[in-house]
Amino acid sequence: MSKTFFYAAAICISLQANAQTTIPAAEIQIRTAVLAAPSEKQEGAKVYGYAPDGTFKMLRNGTNDLVCLADDPKKEDxxxxxxxxxxxxxxxxGRILSKEGKNAKEIFDIRENEAKSKKLSMPKQPSTLYVLSGTKDNYNAADGTxxxxxxxxVIYIPYATAESTGLPLKPDVAGMPWIMDPGTHRAHIMINPAKP
Known part of the structure; x- marks a missing residue:
């Protein structure tokens, strides 16, 4: 009887693990990924996401200047x-170095050195990143909403400083723009709107 119990428990754990890493259909991944983009850029954005076997791949080629990333199905929210x-x-x-097992500091240092040596190409002008987040219980997996x-x-401005931008190093109030990683390849303006 104990063997039957442990066998059933193993099946339940296996099913639970599989359920947690279910990969949505490409169409749903695309629909969710582009929610982070401005509305006029959603239709033409290139989208990367996950194949049914979990590998990271391009799901849709783009026709404009935006690249979107689908939700990582292994993460909670x-x-x-x-x-x-x-x-x-x-x-x-960054994705390559992360896949190689490098930690955040190692990734920063490697990219900093590569950007300084011109091995890693960085934007010549300010370039924006949009990040949309929410909880699993507010997500509709059937339609991707x-x-x-x-x-x-996040607005990347490589090598910008507080002095060159007039921005503070931390926000005084919610939603106030501020500069993070000033003077480095990863210098960027953070804008975190106040949460309702």
Whole structure:
């Protein structure tokens, strides 16, 4: 009897693990991913997401200057993002280094060195990243919609500083723009609107 119990428990655990990593259809991933983009850019954005076997791949080629990333099905809640195509070398390098097992500091240092040596191409002008997040219980997996979501903005300006932009190093009030990682390849303006 104990063998039967442990066998049943193993099946339940296996089914639960599989349910947690179910990959939505490409159409649903695309519909959710582009929610992070401005409305006029959603239809033409390039979208990366996940194949049924879990591999990361392009789901749709784009016709404009935006690249969107589908939600990672292995993570608890929903998070999708879109960014200007000029950020793609920077983002792709981060994904590669992360897949190699590098931690956040290692990824920062490697990309900083590669950007300084011109091995890693960085945008010549300010370039925006949009990040939309929400909870799983507000997500409709059948149609790819997300209720009560939160959208924040990141504007990359490589090597910008508080002095060159006039921005503070931290916000004084919710929604106030501020600069993070000033003076580095990853210098960016953070804009986190106040949550309702």
């Amino acid at each position: 929903i998070s999708v993002s879109c960014y200007h195509a000029d950020l793609e070398p920077f983002m792709e390098r 997300l209720k009560n979501s939160y959208l924040r903005y």
